[in-house]
Amino acid sequence: MGRMARTGTSHKTYSANPSDYKLLEEVGYGASATVYRAIYLPFNEVVAVKCLDLDRCNSNLDDIRREAQTMSLIDHPNVIKAYCSFVVERNLWVVMPFMAEGSCLHLMKIAYTDGFEESAIGSILKETLKALEYLHRHGHIHRDVKAGNILLDSNGVVKLADFGVSACMFDKGDRQRSRNTFVGTPCWMAPEVLQPGSGYDFKADIWSFGITALELAHGHAPFSKYPPMKVLLMTIQNAPPGLDYDRDKKFSKSFKEMVAMCLVKDQTKRPTAEKLLKHSFFKQAKPPELSVKKLFAELPPLWQRVKALQLKDAAQLALKKMPSAEQEAISQSEYKRGVSAWNFDIEDLKVQASLVQDDDEIQEMREEDESMKSFVIDKDSSDSRSSLGKSISTNDNFFRGRITGDELAQAECLSKKGKSLRSDSLESSNQEKIGQEKDISSAEMMPSTSEKDMVNAKTKTQMVKGRQTQSGPLMPGVVLSHSLSDRGRSFERSENEIQPITEKANREVRRAPSFSGPLMLPNRASANSLSAPIKSSAGYRDSLEEKSKANLVQIKGRFSVTSENVDLVKDIPLCAVARRSSQGSPLRKSASVGDWMFDSKPMLTTPKDFSNSNVPASLLMPHLQNLFQQTSLQQDLITNLLNSLQSSEIVDASQNGKLPPLPRGSENNGNVDPGASERERLLLLKVSELQARMINLTDELTAEKFKYMQLQQQLNAVSGQEEDGDKREGDA
Numbered sequence: 155m156g157r158m159a160r161t162g163t164s165h166k167t168y169s170a171n172p173s174d175y176k177l178l179e180e181v182g183y184g185a186s187a188t189v190y191r192a193i194y195l196p197f198n199e200v201v202a203v204k205c206l207d208l209d210r211c212n213s214n215l216d217d218i219r220r221e222a223q224t225m226s227l228i229d230h231p232n233v234i235k236a237y238c239s240f241v242v243e244r245n246l247w248v249v250m251p252f253m254a255e256g257s258c259l260h261l262m263k264i265a266y267t268d269g270f271e272e273s274a275i276g277s278i279l280k281e282t283l284k285a286l287e288y289l290h291r292h293g294h295i296h297r298d299v300k301a302g303n304i305l306l307d308s309n310g311v312v313k314l315a316d317f318g319v320s321a322c323m324f325d326k327g328d329r330q331r332s333r334n335t336f337v338g339t340p341c342w343m344a345p346e347v348l349q350p351g352s353g354y355d356f357k358a359d360i361w362s363f364g365i366t367a368l369e370l371a372h373g374h375a376p377f378s379k380y381p382p383m384k385v386l387l388m389t390i391q392n393a394p395p396g397l398d399y400d401r402d403k404k405f406s407k408s409f410k411e412m413v414a415m416c417l418v419k420d421q422t423k424r425p426t427a428e429k430l431l432k433h434s435f436f437k438q439a440k441p442p443e444l445s446v447k448k449l450f451a452e453l454p455p456l457w458q459r460v461k462a463l464q465l466k467d468a469a470q471l472a473l474k475k476m477p478s479a480e481q482e483a484i485s486q487s488e489y490k491r492g493v494s495a496w497n498f499d500i501e502d503l504k505v506q507a508s509l510v511q512d513d514d515e516i517q518e519m520r521e522e523d524e525s526m527k528s529f530v531i532d533k534d535s536s537d538s539r540s541s542l543g544k545s546i547s548t549n550d551n552f553f554r555g556r557i558t559g560d561e562l563a564q565a566e567c568l569s570k571k572g573k574s575l576r577s578d579s580l581e582s583s584n585q586e587k588i589g590q591e592k593d594i595s596s597a598e599m600m601p602s603t604s605e606k607d608m609v610n611a612k613t614k615t616q617m618v619k620g621r622q623t624q625s626g627p628l629m630p631g632v633v634l635s636h637s638l639s640d641r642g643r644s645f646e647r648s649e650n651e652i653q654p655i656t657e658k659a660n661r662e663v664r665r666a667p668s669f670s671g672p673l674m675l676p677n678r679a680s681a682n683s684l685s686a687p688i689k690s691s692a693g694y695r696d697s698l699e700e701k702s703k704a705n706l707v708q709i710k711g712r713f714s715v716t717s718e719n720v721d722l723v724k725d726i727p728l729c730a731v732a733r734r735s736s737q738g739s740p741l742r743k744s745a746s747v748g749d750w751m752f753d754s755k756p757m758l759t760t761p762k763d764f765s766n767s768n769v770p771a772s773l774l775m776p777h778l779q780n781l782f783q784q785t786s787l788q789q790d791l792i793t794n795l796l797n798s799l800q801s802s803e804i805v806d807a808s809q810n811g812k813l814p815p816l817p818r819g820s821e822n823n824g825n826v827d828p829g830a831s832e833r834e835r836l837l838l839l840k841v842s843e844l845q846a847r848m849i850n851l852t853d854e855l856t857a858e859k860f861k862y863m864q865l866q867q868q869l870n871a872v873s874g875q876e877e878d879g880d881k882r883e884g885d886a
């Protein structure tokens with residue numbers, strides 16, 4: 155790639171040795187390149203070095219080489235030529251004449267935000283058109299005509315830049331519809347370039363030239379503030395932009411006419427560059443030394459302007475809050491860069507374009523889209539986020555369709571906050587609450603079967619997770635989470651089911667296997683079958699099997715018989731075991747205290763059952779002793795648990811006479827104190843009520859937050875409309 159190059163006029167050659175170039179200030183940047191003022195040391199001459207990042211450049215090295223060669227062969231006073239080009243690490247350096255006043259775009263941004271006066275425009279456009287005429291005559295399409303690529307030097311000389319090198323970003327000729335993804339705003343693009351399937355030729359440059367004329371006249375290209383897809387549709391569907399006969403009174407009729415000739419949708423009706431040069435507007439154009447040079451007479455050097463622009467952009471961004479600032483940055487950046495790539499994935503564009511609607515439709519679409527987004531976020535997000543996603547929909551359907559991207563971002567933020575708050579306060583109950591929220595919302599809003607299915611699917615997942623949590627260590631938090639989870643399930647079961655919360659909680663408490671997790675009391679667990687997980691869910695049994703495979707002998711109900719107590723069991727005749735199994739072990743349900751009450755009865759009848767059998771009492775005794783021991787242990791455990799649940803609120807409640815006194819575990823001699831069960835039920839009820847209150851408060855808080863965000867969005871919409879109104883006036 156690297157080579158010596160001769161300039162067209164002075165026959166000077168420039169080396170391909172990077173150390174011969176001293177890079178000075180940055181004077182510009184584009185989509186894939188940064189341009190520096192530099193000194194070519196052998197000649198002590200100021201040059202521009204464009205450092206093109208090859209990693210950001212979509213073409214292969216051969217294409218780049220070819221384009222660079224073409225660029226070096228160019229020899230026209232209005233086209234920037236490359237002195238030479240060479241690869242430095244992962245960059246292509248292109249050495250060019252330094253254009254001391256930079257691009258027209260920079261100049262407008264720094265000092266002529268409303269555009270140039272007509273005489274300057276005429277001169278600039280005429281020089282540019284000469285460049286185009288030259289390129290077209292030589293069979294080249296520039297494809298990137300815009301103010302940002304029209305460079306000025308201190309004498310007012312105008313040169314069209316970015317031919318060739320920027321073309322490395324897209325394929326040439328027939329391959330112009332390349333694989334690359336579209337980047338940038340299509341403000342300067344001709345309709346035929348944007349329209350899938352239709353070919354384009356050098357007349358596309360004439361359209362861009364017309365857009366550039368408007369850009370120089372107004373300080374910005376038409377539609378430049380719109381999102382790319384909107385611009386695309388407007389270019390294809392709307393009447394071509396132009397100079398308004400009323401609003402643009404300061405411009406001559408010939409200027410308006412010339413622009414109108416360029417901006418004809420039918421490319422065959424556009425004039426060639428050669429013909430356009432003969433237009434009266436150009437015939438009367440002044441030499442650039444007269445009209446252009448004065449534009450920058452009092453301005454600081456280019457690099458200071460560029461620096462000032464960068465600072466200004468940064469300050470603007472800092473002032474504006476995200477994500478609107480982000481959008482602005484993108485918009486500005488796209489505007490600066492303009493059409494940087496005419497190669498884009500046309501299918502992708504087609505899809506995107508088909509999603510864009512007219513202004514009126516856009517609001518509607520956005521509404522639908524955003525309401526779907528809330529669902530999508532829910533769908534795709536993690537559990538905690540989906541909690542919020544559902545909160546959005548849960549907290550009133552009237553929020554649907556009004557939630558913007560901003561709100562969603564905030565919503566996610568809220569979600570995270572909410573999550574941490576909840577996790578702080580609830581710990582393991584978090585997931586169960588999520589499950590419940592989902593169920594509530596799935597009951598409240600089910601726009602479609604598929605959505606419902608998805609929600610149901612999620613609910614199931616959630617329930618599975620909930621179960622896993624329930625089977626964790628037996629802690630008060632688990633109790634909380636469990637009752638919530640079950641409440642959620644009750645919503646899932648019947649969305650119209652309305653029951654007094656106490657009744658429901660009561661029922662759920664009965665159902666609740668809240669004490670069925672592995673009992674985390676090592677001194678006891680290791681000594682008896684309580685060490686085995688008591689829950690019978692398949693998933694849990696899997697883990698049980700994993701853990702206790704080594705010494706597992708038999709599973710009876712919820713109890714596994716391990717090798718630790720196998721000796722006690724092996725002596726029991728098989729018929730007895732089979733019989734107990736067929737009826738269900740008396741210990742099967744004993745893990746749940748509520749159920750344990752009921753199961754204690756059949757257990758008490760056990761001696762009678764056994765007495766009717768032919769099993770010798772001596773064989774049964776060890777087994778019965780073991781069972782008795784287990785039962786006693788369970789009772790002790792339950793007593794301990796109840797004690798641990800004796801939080802201040804419960805104490806209060808107890809003092810108010812609502813709760814029966816705690817049973818004294820070992821004093822019961824193995825008999826279950828009915829008061830304990832009653833007390834547990836009341837405790838759980840109390841916990842459920844507290845949880846319900848907390849959920850309501852959380853929902854209210856979320857609703858308030860979203861109301862606030864909605865108001866913010868309306869405020870933004872109003873200010874956006876005002877801005878659009880101004881913009882339309884400007885464009886008109």
Ligand SMILES: Nc1ncnc2c1ncn2[C@@H]1O[C@H](COP(=O)(O)OP(=O)(O)OP(=O)(O)O)[C@@H](O)[C@H]1O
Nearest residue numbers: 182183184185186187189202252253257320491494
């Ligand atoms: N020879 C030069 N002399 C002075 N400034 C230059 C020169 N070439 C480019 N610039 C400045 O650098 C900016 C970026 O250059 P250029 O457009 O070639 O980069 P790019 O990455 O190809 O950008 P894009 O593809 O977005 O147009 C120009 O807008 C211009 O302001």
